[in-house]
Amino acid sequence: MCPRLAFLGPVGTYSHQAACNRFEDSVEYCERGTIADVFNALSDEIPLALIPQENSLFGSVVETYNLLRLPCAGRDKFVVGEVTHSIRHSLLVRKGATLASLKRVYSHEQALGQCDAFLKTHLPDAVRVRLSSTAAAAAMISKSDEHANDAAICSAHCISTFDGLQVLREGIQDRDTNVTRFFIMSTTQDSRVPLQTSSPPSHALLRVSLRKQEPVNRIIISLGLDIVRVDRRPLPGGNAFDSCFFLELLDPRTNASEGLSWAEAVDQGIDKLRKNGFDCILLGIW
Numbered sequence: 001m002c003p004r005l006a007f008l009g010p011v012g013t014y015s016h017q018a019a020c021n022r023f024e025d026s027v028e029y030c031e032r033g034t035i036a037d038v039f040n041a042l043s044d045e046i047p048l049a050l051i052p053q054e055n056s057l058f059g060s061v062v063e064t065y066n067l068l069r070l071p072c073a074g075r076d077k078f079v080v081g082e083v084t085h086s087i088r089h090s091l092l093v094r095k096g097a098t099l100a101s102l103k104r105v106y107s108h109e110q111a112l113g114q115c116d117a118f119l120k121t122h123l124p125d126a127v128r129v130r131l132s133s134t135a136a137a138a139a140m141i142s143k144s145d146e147h148a149n150d151a152a153i154c155s156a157h158c159i160s161t162f163d164g165l166q167v168l169r170e171g172i173q174d175r176d177t178n179v180t181r182f183f184i185m186s187t188t189q190d191s192r193v194p195l196q197t198s199s200p201p202s203h204a205l206l207r208v209s210l211r212k213q214e215p216v217n218r219i220i221i222s223l224g225l226d227i228v229r230v231d232r233r234p235l236p237g238g239n240a241f242d243s244c245f246f247l248e249l250l251d252p253r254t255n256a257s258e259g260l261s262w263a264e265a266v267d268q269g270i271d272k273l274r275k276n277g278f279d280c281i282l283l284g285i286w
Helices: 014-023 035-041 062-068 109-114 116-122 134-142 156-160 217-223 262-275
Strands: 004-008 028-032 048-055 078-086 090-094 104-108 127-131 150-154 165-170 179-186 203-210 227-234 243-250 280-285
Touching (some): 004 014, 014 048, 014 078, 048 062, 062 227, 109 116, 127 134, 134 150, 203 262
Parallel strands (some): 004 028, 004 048, 078 280
Antiparallel strands (some): 048 179, 090 165
C-alpha cells in the first residue's frame, strides 16, 4: 500500500503539481485546504506532507515558518527533503470575459504578489482578493455567472480541472525566474521517502530561540557549521521582540567518507549551542 501524502489543495494547485512531479504514483494524494491543515495532517495515517517554504520572487512563506515554531515541529514533524517547482502564472476567467470587464482578481497572496507588475499595468483598479490557494481561486470563479467579472491567477492546468474557464493571459508573473521550494515533511526523521535518491544528507534545519538584543553572532560562533539561510519569526510565548531563528545548514564537504558524518556534525553543533545556553531544536536533516 502506498503511503499517504498531504498537499495544499484543491487538485490543480502548484503544490499538487510539484507533488505529482516528485512522487508520481508512489503515494496516495490527500488534499487539504490550508498550509496549516497540511501540516496538522501529518500523523500515523498520513506520514508525509509537502509544504511551500519559499518563492524566489516573493520570499519566505510566513505561515510555514509560523508552524515550524510549534512544539510538535522537531518532535513528531520533521523536514526530510525538498522539492523545487517552476511557477508560470496565468490569468483565468469565465468564458467570454475580457480584460476590460474584470473587477476582482482572486488568488493566493504569494501569487498576487508575484504578478504585481502585471496587475498594476493591466488591472490597476481590480480588487485583489486573497484565498487559500491558486486552485481555490479557479474553483471559485468557475462556480457561477456571479463571477463573470472575476479572474483567478493560477496554473493554466486548471482549465482541465474546472469547467467553464479559459486562459486570458499566460506567463503574467513578474519574472521568469519564478520558482517555489517545498519542504517534504514526515512524522519521523528516519522515515522512508518514496523515490528518494541514495545521496547522503547534506542539509539540516535548526530552530534557535534568542532573547531581545542578544547578539545573533553568538549563535554562528557557537555552532561552528556553515549557515546558508536564516529566517526569523517572533518567539511564541516570549517577551516582546524575542526571536525564533531558523538556520539552514549545508555540508560543504564533497566527500564526507572521512571524519564525522553530517548527522554527527550537526549533533555536535547542537550540543555546542546548548552548552552556550541556547534553546536549539533539530527540525530535520536531508
